[in-house]
Amino acid sequence: MAPENPSGGGSIKSVLHETRVFPPPADFAKDAGIKSLDEYQALWDRAKDDPEAFWAEQAASLDWFQTWDRVLDWNPPFAQWFVGGKLNASYNCVDRHCKGPDRNKAALIFEGEPGDRRVLRYQDLLREVSKFANVLKGLGVKKGDVVALYLPMIPELVIAALACARIGAPHTVVFGGFSAEALSGRIQDCKAKVLVTADGGWRRGKVVPLKVNADGAAALCPTLKSVVVYKRTGHDVDWTPGRDHWWHELEANVSADCPAEPLDSEHPLFILYTSGSTGKPKGILHTTGGYLLQASLSTKWVFDLKPDDTYWCTADVGWVTGHSYLTYGPLAQGATCVMYEGAPNWPDEARFWKIIEDYRVSILYTAPTAIRAFMKWGEQHPKKHDLSSLRLLGSVGEPINPEAWMWYHEVIGGGRCPIVDTWWQTETGAIMISPLPGATPTIPGSATRPLPGIIPAIVTKDGVPVGENEGGFLVITRPWPSMLRTIFGDDERYKAQYWSDVPGNYFTGDGARRDEHGNYWILGRVDDVLNVAGHRLSTMEIESALVSHAAVAEAAVVGKPDEIKGQGISCFVTLESHHAPSEKLRQELRAHVAKEIGALARPDEIHFTESLPKTRSGKIMRRLLRDVAAGVESTGDTSTLEDVGVLALLRRGGQQEE
Numbered sequence: 001m002a003p004e005n006p007s008g009g010g011s012i013k014s015v016l017h018e019t020r021v022f023p024p025p026a027d028f029a030k031d032a033g034i035k036s037l038d039e040y041q042a043l044w045d046r047a048k049d050d051p052e053a054f055w056a057e058q059a060a061s062l063d064w065f066q067t068w069d070r071v072l073d074w075n076p077p078f079a080q081w082f083v084g085g086k087l088n089a090s091y092n093c094v095d096r097h098c099k100g101p102d103r104n105k106a107a108l109i110f111e112g113e114p115g116d117r118r119v120l121r122y123q124d125l126l127r128e129v130s131k132f133a134n135v136l137k138g139l140g141v142k143k144g145d146v147v148a149l150y151l152p153m154i155p156e157l158v159i160a161a162l163a164c165a166r167i168g169a170p171h172t173v174v175f176g177g178f179s180a181e182a183l184s185g186r187i188q189d190c191k192a193k194v195l196v197t198a199d200g201g202w203r204r205g206k207v208v209p210l211k212v213n214a215d216g217a218a219a220l221c222p223t224l225k226s227v228v229v230y231k232r233t234g235h236d237v238d239w240t241p242g243r244d245h246w247w248h249e250l251e252a253n254v255s256a257d258c259p260a261e262p263l264d265s266e267h268p269l270f271i272l273y274t275s276g277s278t279g280k281p282k283g284i285l286h287t288t289g290g291y292l293l294q295a296s297l298s299t300k301w302v303f304d305l306k307p308d309d310t311y312w313c314t315a316d317v318g319w320v321t322g323h324s325y326l327t328y329g330p331l332a333q334g335a336t337c338v339m340y341e342g343a344p345n346w347p348d349e350a351r352f353w354k355i356i357e358d359y360r361v362s363i364l365y366t367a368p369t370a371i372r373a374f375m376k377w378g379e380q381h382p383k384k385h386d387l388s389s390l391r392l393l394g395s396v397g398e399p400i401n402p403e404a405w406m407w408y409h410e411v412i413g414g415g416r417c418p419i420v421d422t423w424w425q426t427e428t429g430a431i432m433i434s435p436l437p438g439a440t441p442t443i444p445g446s447a448t449r450p451l452p453g454i455i456p457a458i459v460t461k462d463g464v465p466v467g468e469n470e471g472g473f474l475v476i477t478r479p480w481p482s483m484l485r486t487i488f489g490d491d492e493r494y495k496a497q498y499w500s501d502v503p504g505n506y507f508t509g510d511g512a513r514r515d516e517h518g519n520y521w522i523l524g525r526v527d528d529v530l531n532v533a534g535h536r537l538s539t540m541e542i543e544s545a546l547v548s549h550a551a552v553a554e555a556a557v558v559g560k561p562d563e564i565k566g567q568g569i570s571c572f573v574t575l576e577s578h579h580a581p582s583e584k585l586r587q588e589l590r591a592h593v594a595k596e597i598g599a600l601a602r603p604d605e606i607h608f609t610e611s612l613p614k615t616r617s618g619k620i621m622r623r624l625l626r627d628v629a630a631g632v633e634s635t636g637d638t639s640t641l642e643d644v645g646v647l648a649l650l651r652r653g654g655q656q657e658e
């Protein structure tokens, strides 16, 4: 992909300088798996010097039916890891914990939005996964057949995914908030024969009509033979006899014994669709051995997982975070995971904090977009609950603004919990850059250091490394086990998208800088970079400056064509509840950014708005805002947009001023 970057080969100017540093708390480091920066560095150096020996050593932490002959076959840009080895992801996540006392340990603690609760121990998971694997077999699903999962955030989503993995049927999870069109596009692309869905799920007290959407999608998908429907909400649904089957009816007649199939290390585990800024969604293909190894290992390292932790990753399994850090990583580690079905503000804005108090959650992993919403709702909500069980906090999905980081640290973490700001992508499969909480000093806004085995670089568009503290393109210089193997059905697009910009390197599409201490600062997607009068500015840094003003809840910054400067700076801003839009505030914000960053970053326009257009995983869709700012129609895929109404509102001029 040639980044649609306005300026030529130069570097990105980085203007945000953060000096607050938080060393790992001594009592945390004392008990941590990796206890010091020296220990981390030794591991990282060892991995750099002899990557194959390092990865082979680590891979011994999984259960293999047969060990590999070769650690890596690298035929750039196509990698195969642990060639000749055989294993099963479902076996590693379930069966192996059922051989000892952990069989009685809680694997999933589920809370539905209406307040219903279920706990599945590892041996319950084994029974349910085995039964559903037999259900799939009964529907004619064979090794290699793709199964689509379109479910609410209920245990059956994890069960179905693991059942697929058990029999070697790659799954494709489609987020339950997607429309019938988005679902059918994905089913058609991967030619799924079976779709697993539910009658509905709960979201803000209302039924999400999954079965209606599934019917709409199925009508457009000739390859689809069967639809399995889990009864969740219990409302009436349309039924197509012969095609549709109730989950509970199929399951009533199957055995609870289904041995896990020994699969090649490179057997496809799942396809997950992710949208690019242009073109149709890309089916990111992950395979078994390498993916599972890194998902599992990074969970252990980054979350410093202990046997008695209660771990809560708030991501939906429809996103990669829910795959790697709610399903495969923590379950491979034998962790106890909390899973919540619904919205964070139902029945009120304290729901998350109540869940943490009720289950004594010790590790919380969530996204900056959620943290900013919590800030906006106010600290009176977390203050109502006992959050003293928390010992570690995580963030993923976007750069976290230092302001949000500090709030997370102080209000949620009580000033005592390290924060791991984890940088990675659907394509990378697992966390790539992150603090290790017992070893790495953290700094608000920095993802800090690459994990052992990961060798990133920051380069210009021509592949030349940039200097210290200079921004550039973030690339990964060597293959890693959990890397995507290709874009499903489109090797050419895989090569063009990820391996052509900086030959020999994986191109992440993100900008970054590295400071004098070796810490990485992610500057956001490079196609979001501005070029103002010859200066390339990171939108993220201007956004952070805006958010640091007391009146601002959230900000999105985009470039707007400007005859003189090349690009002008256009800002979309939502306000904290007790502030109202006004011309006075607008001028104040412009001055504030100029003061924080410098006059060259002074916004040309500030639009006040009630909300920002976001993907369903919470990322601001800046390309749509660019179109609004430029006054042109939006083209390209909007299927990932959470609320289409937001766009219409913005085009009408956003929020009224006083």
Ligand code: WTA
Residues within 6 Å of the ligand: 274, 319, 320, 321, 395, 396, 397, 398, 399, 400, 421, 422, 423, 424, 425, 426, 427, 447, 508, 509, 510, 522, 524, 525, 617
């Ligand atoms: C962004 C989510 C800054 C980044 C796991 C990346 C981040 C894209 C961070 C991948 C972070 C993710 N700091 N930016 N800690 N984590 N990103 O595929 O732009 O949904 O390329 O994977 O999110 O998004 P994806």
